[in-house]
Amino acid sequence: MMKLLSATPSPYARKVRIALAEKGLDFELMTEVPWNEGTATPAYNPLEKLPVLILDDGQTVFESDFILEWLEAKYPTPALHPADPDQRLAARRFEVVADGVCDAFVLYFFETMREASKQSQPWMDRQMRKIDGGVADMALHVPANGFCVGDQFTIADIAVGTVMLYLDVRFPSYLWRPAHPALATAVDRLAARPSFAATKPVPQAIAASVI
Ligand SMILES: N[C@@H](CCC(=O)N[C@@H](CS)C(=O)NCC(=O)O)C(=O)O
Structure with missing residues (x-):
């Protein structure tokens, strides 16, 4: 199952959580405080920011707009990017x-x-x-x-x-x-x-x- 590195106040992570919910995709939520020492965030994103989508094979997708683009390419229905x-x-x-x-x-x-x-x-x-x-x-x-x-x-x-x-x-x-x-x-x-x-x-x- 995909995992999402997320923070509870993060509007960027919330974009991804909403897109995953709208597309009906199951995922495991991993909650972090990306600013704290010891956060796992740098292990998944060299830019040290979340959200990060962690795929089953360990690959990572980061930057909220790119994650939404990635989800749209892999799971096109229901569409969240207009066709026109x-x-x-x-x-x-x-x-x-x-x-x-x-x-x-x-x-x-x-x-x-x-x-x-x-x-x-x-x-x-x-x-x-x-x-x-x-x-x-x-x-x-x-x-x-x-x-x-x-x-x-x-x-x-x-x-x-x-x-x-x-x-x-x-x-x-x-x-x-x-x-x-x-x-x-x-x-x-x-x-x-x-x-x-x-x-x-x-x-x-x-x-x-x-x-
Ligand atoms: N452009 C990024 C921004 C992500 C971002 O700034 N995330 C914050 C949490 S809300 C973060 O992880 N900040 C840690 C840092 O900048 O070092 C996106 O759209 O995903």
């Missing part, structure tokens, strides 16, 4: 923006973990601009009703739902809902889906001093 090329690109675009918002938030979050005198306000402002810009971009493109792209659930819904629900948990003071009501409606609808409901993010304590 334009819709496929539109779905990937949502994923790129959503992942970019996650990346910016992680950089912002770790900056806040430094002692106050060592924090760089210009750096935090820069990351916050990316978060605001990415969220506004998703809000601009998400339709008021239905799915992000076309008339089917895709990687776009997975990516948009996971990043916004991650911000709700890790950054509750970020009040994006009043500014983007259509995005909030879309995300709340996604949150009720069984694959989302079964994978709610849970914060982990990081024991190591990362910064």
Whole structure:
């Protein structure tokens, strides 16, 4: 059986858990804190990041978007990447923006973990601009009703739902809902889906001093 190296708060790992659930694939969940000393993550990914999909023969697949692409190639039904090329690109675009918002938030979050005198306000402002810009971009493109792209659930819904629900948990003071009501409606609808409901993010304590 495939194994997934995952962390309970990780929006990147949640994307994969949702895709596996939507495709009805069995897997063993291996929960790690990738930041801690002694984590098994580097043994499976030279970039020391999770999620990592570990195949039966020991090969590993990492980077959440590549794992979703790999799953689609190996287990095409139900499709999570649209067949139509334009819709496929539109779905990937949502994923790129959503992942970019996650990346910016992680950089912002770790900056806040430094002692106050060592924090760089210009750096935090820069990351916050990316978060605001990415969220506004998703809000601009998400339709008021239905799915992000076309008339089917895709990687776009997975990516948009996971990043916004991650911000709700890790950054509750970020009040994006009043500014983007259509995005909030879309995300709340996604949150009720069984694959989302079964994978709610849970914060982990990081024991190591990362910064
Ligand atoms: N681009 C990667 C990002 C993965 C990522 O940053 N994962 C975090 C956990 S949420 C991690 O393992 N970080 C450890 C590190 O960067 O050293 C993906 O899409 O999978």
